[in-house]
Amino acid sequence: MKRFFIFLTIIAFMSAGCKTHKDSIVNAMPAFNSEDVWQLATMQGKEVAFLEGQKKISIQINTEAGTFSGSSGCNRYFGSFKDLGDGKMLLADINGTKMACPEAFHKMENSYMQLLRRCDAYRLNEYSLDLMQGDKVLLSFDKVKQ
16 A cells, blocks of 8 residues: 555656646747848737838847847837846837938838837747737737748
8 A cells, every 4th residue: 555655656746747847848938039030010900001112110139149120111220139038028229220211101110110119028929929018019020931
């Protein structure tokens, strides 16, 4: 009888250990790949319709270098990125070029940049990236196939 209880105890510890390991793998957030380019799909839940001749708005995040950069539809922008853990982030030192473009391009660009500056969290999946303020999704991106 004593051997039976020892056997059950060993089995219980082994199954508990396996479950914990499996849960940590399943719940792990994917890591950013500095080669990935993300194209804007929605702003505040509304699908983005790019204008004829306008560059697609995009972002690229390099966690190793602590930077991000992209196209805002007319200009290039860049800044520093810090992953704070648990889907929280800090975007800082945001700067960009100042090229002359049609007013309609600048209007969309300004809206995008205002939302980007408010983002303090992210949700990353294999094919999509959401930039959020708290739990509210401000900008959604689709991964560009390369």
